[in-house]
Amino acid sequence: MKIEDCRLKISSIRQAFSETLFDLAVKNPNIYVVDIGLRPSLYLDKFAARFKSRFIECGVAESNAAGVAAGLSASGKTVFLTSFACFSPALNWAVIKQSICYNQQNVKIVGSHAGLMSGDLGATHQMLEDIALMRCLPSLEVFAPIDALEMKKMLPVLASSPRPAYLRLFRPPTIEVYPLKLSFTIGKSHLIRSGSDITVLGYGPILTQLFSDDFKKFSLEIINCSSIKPLDSETILKSVKKTGRCLVIEDHQKNGGLGDAVSNLIVISGIKCKFIHLAVDDSFGQSAKSYFDLYHHYGLSPLAIIESLKKLLSKT
Amino acid sequence: MFLPKSSAHPLSSLSRSLRLDILEMINHAEFGHIGGSLSSIDILIALYNSDLFNFNKDHFILSAGHLCPALYVVLAQKNIIPRQELLTYGLFASRLQGHSNLDTPGLEYASGALGQGLSFASGLALGDKSHHTICLTTDGEHNEGQIWEAIAFASKYHQGNLINIIDVNGYQLGGSTADIMPMGELASKYLHFGWTVTTVNGHNFYELEKALKTAKSSSIYPACIIAKTTFAKGISFMENKFEYHDIKKLPEEIYLNAKKELEAKK
Numbered sequence: 001m002k003i004e005d006c007r008l009k010i011s012s013i014r015q016a017f018s019e020t021l022f023d024l025a026v027k028n029p030n031i032y033v034v035d036i037g038l039r040p041s042l043y044l045d046k047f048a049a050r051f052k053s054r055f056i057e058c059g060v061a062e063s064n065a066a067g068v069a070a071g072l073s074a075s076g077k078t079v080f081l082t083s084f085a086c087f088s089p090a091l092n093w094a095v096i097k098q099s100i101c102y103n104q105q106n107v108k109i110v111g112s113h114a115g116l117m118s119g120d121l122g123a124t125h126q127m128l129e130d131i132a133l134m135r136c137l138p139s140l141e142v143f144a145p146i147d148a149l150e151m152k153k154m155l156p157v158l159a160s161s162p163r164p165a166y167l168r169l170f171r172p173p174t175i176e177v178y179p180l181k182l183s184f185t186i187g188k189s190h191l192i193r194s195g196s197d198i199t200v201l202g203y204g205p206i207l208t209q210l211f212s213d214d215f216k217k218f219s220l221e222i223i224n225c226s227s228i229k230p231l232d233s234e235t236i237l238k239s240v241k242k243t244g245r246c247l248v249i250e251d252h253q254k255n256g257g258l259g260d261a262v263s264n265l266i267v268i269s270g271i272k273c274k275f276i277h278l279a280v281d282d283s284f285g286q287s288a289k290s291y292f293d294l295y296h297h298y299g300l301s302p303l304a305i306i307e308s309l310k311k312l313l314s315k316t
Numbered sequence: 317m318f319l320p321k322s323s324a325h326p327l328s329s330l331s332r333s334l335r336l337d338i339l340e341m342i343n344h345a346e347f348g349h350i351g352g353s354l355s356s357i358d359i360l361i362a363l364y365n366s367d368l369f370n371f372n373k374d375h376f377i378l379s380a381g382h383l384c385p386a387l388y389v390v391l392a393q394k395n396i397i398p399r400q401e402l403l404t405y406g407l408f409a410s411r412l413q414g415h416s417n418l419d420t421p422g423l424e425y426a427s428g429a430l431g432q433g434l435s436f437a438s439g440l441a442l443g444d445k446s447h448h449t450i451c452l453t454t455d456g457e458h459n460e461g462q463i464w465e466a467i468a469f470a471s472k473y474h475q476g477n478l479i480n481i482i483d484v485n486g487y488q489l490g491g492s493t494a495d496i497m498p499m500g501e502l503a504s505k506y507l508h509f510g511w512t513v514t515t516v517n518g519h520n521f522y523e524l525e526k527a528l529k530t531a532k533s534s535s536i537y538p539a540c541i542i543a544k545t546t547f548a549k550g551i552s553f554m555e556n557k558f559e560y561h562d563i564k565k566l567p568e569e570i571y572l573n574a575k576k577e578l579e580a581k582k
Contacts, residue, residue, distance in 0.1 A: 061465035061468075
């Protein structure tokens with residue numbers, strides 16, 4: 001796909017989530033939602049009204065909700081546990097570990113409003129640690145769509161998978177970039193653009209910053225790692241072997257994020273590679289009207305990306 | 317109603333022999349939560365040996381996973397696991413883990429971190445309304461906030477097919493429950509949350525069976541059975557001594573004395 005094909009249409013990932021889930025639930029009577037008091041924020045009013053007995057409202061009690069979701073799954077249901085990422089999987093991590101993962105239950109943990117992208121809500125709501133918390137749990141798979149289109153492709157695949165999963169969603173509407181004809185496969189990445197000089201890896205809408213014309217002067221190989229776990233190590237290593245330079249960008253803490261997974265992968269492979277990880281560096285977020293101001297402040301803006309690309313290309 | 321409390325219930329002899337099994341198992345493993353296992357064993361015997369429930373269809377969720385020695389000996393008594401396997405408890409590659417695990421036949425829930433089982437049981441009861449889900453929790457476990465979230469939830473969803481039995485033995489790892497974190501009386505709290513509550517002597521099979529029967533007949537209210545028990549019941553010098561919450565290797569003399577006491581009662 002060429003960057004120029006970008007349609008620049010803005011749409012909401014969480015809205016795409018709720019609409020797709022509704023459509024899936026029409027066809028599949030086994031789909032349940034266990035909600036944690038955030039029904040309107042996840043656009044679940046329509047689901048709750050249509051599927052009264054399949055919409056279980058737990059109130060703002062994340063631990064119990066995760067346990068109820070696991071128990072429902074044990075009775076044969078496919079359960080979506082919906083909340084903000086800063087509450088679930090943050091407050092109920094030990095329940096996700098024991099009642100969901102260790103008990104092999106098919107629960108999809110949906111954490112919305114992740115990252116600095118939640119903007120004016122401030123540090124308490126800007127979940128920057130969810131990928132770290134979820135990546136380390138045995139058997140749990142981790143996903144984050146780049147846009148609403150990928151969300152629509154991803155959700156039916158997750159719904160039909162028998163394994164537990166964490167799905168990271170984002171608050172503001174973002175541009176649509178996912179190719180209409182591309183299907184989503186667990187464990188496979190999406191090659192946004194081929195190039196020869198630098199491999200750029202990331203997940204979620206932060207990666208769409210690279211669709212701007214500012215990046216045309218670089219020969220970048222941009223890979224959308226929406227399947228964060230399992231990670232498409234084959235594609236990543238093949239690219240890094242070719243370019244010898246790698247930039248990972250994510251709206252998350254450096255610690256425990258995709259950058260950690262990728263650098264670990266590269267070191268073990270023995271491939272020689274210059275590496276830069278752009279992420280929040282051991283600090284908390286803060287409020288801002290536009291999350292672009294936060295991306296600028298925390299070194300995740302197009303400007304910071306270009307600076308890093310130049311550094312990777314320099315001889316020193 | 318006439319309850320022949322003084323005459324021996326047919327399950328009493330089973331109670332004595334399974335207590336001995338628990339001691340042998342824990343002594344062999346040089347590890348195990350003996351106090352709670354001995355306080356809850358009669359509850360489990362009543363549950364698995366009454367005709368009230370069929371655990372091929374009804375569900376049992378052990379929330380306090382450390383009480384698994386008591387569950388393992390009952391599962392062996394019901395021929396769900398081979399009796400000789402009891403001596404593998406807590407050992408490497410055993411199906412009988414130190415805290416309950418799904419590899420054990422007859423187990424529907426793996427636990428160890430306290431306070432989670434009642435939520436799981438509520439979810440299961442919600443998804444399988446045509447059968448009963450019975451959960452076993454402990455008094456110490458009620459320190460956990462998640463339990464109270466689950467209590468409210470079960471009431472909201474009118475879970476008449478959910479039963480929570482609480483083993484109230486009065487002790488936890490570091491002391492008496494009253495000293496560590498006084499929770500006050502549990503019965504009235506459950507009542508206020510909209511549950512039905514029965515309080516019984518957790519070592520009296522007549523009372524346990526009657527309470528289970530009443531709980532089973534509840535239509536829209538989740539049922540709580542408060543089973544008052546004696547910590548480490550059956551071994552006099554361990555009874556009500558929190559130091560016997562969990563043990564490592566028992567000195568030979570202590571083991572023999574404990575065995576002698578349990579055998580004498582046999």
